[in-house]
Amino acid sequence: MQSTYPAAPELAITRWFNTAGNPSLANLRGEVVVIEAFQMLCPGCVSHGLPQAKRIQLVFGNDVAVLGLHCVFEHHEAMTPVSLEAFLHEYRITFPVGVDAHQDGVTLPITMGRYQLQGTPSLVVIDRAGRIRLNVFGQVDDLSVGAALARLIDEPRPEPEAGCRRDGGCAVPTEASDA
Amino acid sequence: MQSTYPAAPELAITRWFNTAGNPSLANLRGEVVVIEAFQMLCPGCVSHGLPQAKRIQLVFGNDVAVLGLHCVFEHHEAMTPVSLEAFLHEYRITFPVGVDAHQDGVTLPITMGRYQLQGTPSLVVIDRAGRIRLNVFGQVDDLSVGAALARLIDEPRPEPEAGCRRDGGCAVPTEASDA
Amino acid sequence: MQSTYPAAPELAITRWFNTAGNPSLANLRGEVVVIEAFQMLCPGCVSHGLPQAKRIQLVFGNDVAVLGLHCVFEHHEAMTPVSLEAFLHEYRITFPVGVDAHQDGVTLPITMGRYQLQGTPSLVVIDRAGRIRLNVFGQVDDLSVGAALARLIDEPRPEPEAGCRRDGGCAVPTEASDA
Amino acid sequence: MQSTYPAAPELAITRWFNTAGNPSLANLRGEVVVIEAFQMLCPGCVSHGLPQAKRIQLVFGNDVAVLGLHCVFEHHEAMTPVSLEAFLHEYRITFPVGVDAHQDGVTLPITMGRYQLQGTPSLVVIDRAGRIRLNVFGQVDDLSVGAALARLIDEPRPEPEAGCRRDGGCAVPTEASDA
Secondary structure, X not given: OHXXXXXXXXXXXXXXXXOOOOOOHHHHOOOEEEEEEEOOOOHHHHHHHHHHHHHHHHHHHXXXXXXXXXOOOOOHHXXXXXXXXXXXXXXXXXXXXXXXXXXXXXXXXXXXXXXXXXXXXXXXXXXXXXXXXXXXXXXXXXXXXXXXXXXXXXXXXXXXXXXXXXXXXXXXXXXXXXX | OHHHOOEOOOOOEEEEEOOOXXXXXXXXXXXXXXXXXXXXXXXXXXXXXXXXXXXXXXXXXXXXXXEEEEOOOOOHHHOOHHXXXXXXXXXXXXXXXXXXXXXXXXXXXXXXXXXXXXOOOEEEEEOOOOEEEEEEEOOOOHHHHHHHHHHHHOOOOOOOOOEEOOOOOEEOOOOOOOO | OHHHOOEOOOOOEEEEEOOOOOOOHHHHOOOEEEEEEEOOOOHHHHHHHHHHHHHHHHHHHHHEEEEEEEOOOOOHHHOOHHHHHHHHHHOOOOOOEEEEOOOOOOOOOHHHHXXXXXXXXXXXXXXXXXXXXXXXXXXXXXXXXXXXXXXXXXXXXXXXXXXXXXXOOEEOOOOOOOO | OHHHOOEOOOOOEEEEEOOOOOOOHHHHOOOOEEEEEEOOOOHHXXXXXXXXXXXHHHXXXXXXXXXXXXXXXXXXXXXXXXHHHHHHHHOOOOOOEEEEOOOOOOOOOHHHHHOOOOOOOEEEEEOOOOEEEEEEEOOOOHHHHHHHHHHHHOOOOOOOOOEEOOOOOXXXXXXXXXO
């Protein structure tokens, strides 16, 4: 029944800030992932979306993985990684932020297109099984977001699929190992 | 294990507003109950507590029962039911609000004492089994409240106890009837 | 030319709070007077009008005389002086507040009628010569209020009229005494 | 007596936005000039300083000349004119904004140094005679700003100095021409 939720497409990132690693949804499988899609010069992102993402990070801590997605679809030359880096510093944003990749000649960045985002800010929430459970453009109230996250946090971690994962680990079939 | 949560004491109310009925926790057993304890002349209640209760009512609708508890522990003569009625009208508060009862010569009202509230505003949340799960004085953020409510809403309704309840209904023992 | 401004009618007050005296516009002649007309159960007064009056008191200090006017025109029994006194204490209002008097059988209080106030909150500003220079219902921005007050503060105090005033003082005609 | 106010140094601007002209304090002599000194990636400028400048523009209209001064003293490469242009567009800033010039190898821009600004946002107000009357770093309340501007607006325009000005106009000596 829950299999009707769409699978979350992988992120296409050219550069990460606030992390030495290279986060991917594949690596984060099993976690509840919150993606705050924003542009640094988008007033609604600065006044609403990013502060909400910071509150989520503060309230839910390690129970969710908060990621920023800088998906520039206008004023490209005005919101370069150099400008973004200063922006993240000045606005005290400490969660990992990835720069959405562009295909040559296409205005809309790749990840933004994959998720069919309608604009910025958008809030995307992905469950432990890697499925999109929330994808909202604009403002969404904290009570609703808190409720949605709690429910996803409480869902069981999916059993690893038998066979070998892309990170090299190989799982044997299990029977209700974490029931 | 969950039995360690304290049972929610019954409310002691002298008069209800915004309802023709006479709500009691006994009648509400099985529901998630949110109690906003306030005083009409408490600035923090007007600026934070009551607006949050209205948002809870709006976002969670029939999934929770929101009740106001007017627990006057100072300026008693200034916050009479007559004044409260005008206040509720002017501030567009539509959920049921009960006036906490007083014992002769005791400043603190009865329900406030039973719940050991530290002041107003206080937010009390009671689970479907009639146990106190949240009891916070002051401000609590919407993300946390939303998460707490979602988890309580998702808990199963307790099976009615065999025997006759105070409302006259008699239940036969059941075996995993709503599992 | 400026004589076209209407003379400010005297206040009709049954009781004052926050002052041992009995302020009147006659006594305040020569001062810039700011009157914040409010009702304690009016949400716009609590969220906008009264905080603005407190800011005026803070910023302009002795350069203006801030007065509150509690002009109850609805829910009369809910906003008695007893309730008002607790309200002023809880909301930390320290400027003098007068209770607008009522004529038997008339809903609108007397001062409110004299000033033809359209509702609460209303901001009335009276110049040093006792004339109404601002009379606004609803919200008015701080920049405009600050500008208006500065201009009135900078107007010269009117020379006392020759003859005896109602407070018993008698002035002799002066010639450009404070030019 | 008023001659103790310091003369406002001329602006050093490399590029203007939102104007086809080339504003200078010399040209604006006779006007009340409000300078909002900001950096586009300064959170306090975005949340407080620039909105206040927009309110000043709205409330005082042609009675004051509002100018923005983009004085970048950190993250220089992140706040280029290209980024600023997009910022002004997204934040709906319509008053003229000049980019403060830099001297080679000096971090602090030239105008910022001339005015000894302590940081951003700073609000500078210049009177009709070209003197600095307000120079505040950080937040300043609207009531105070409104009062200050009203007083400067009401000051008489200075008589043109006898002799020839830099714009080519030549004034003859006058005697109390606009008293």
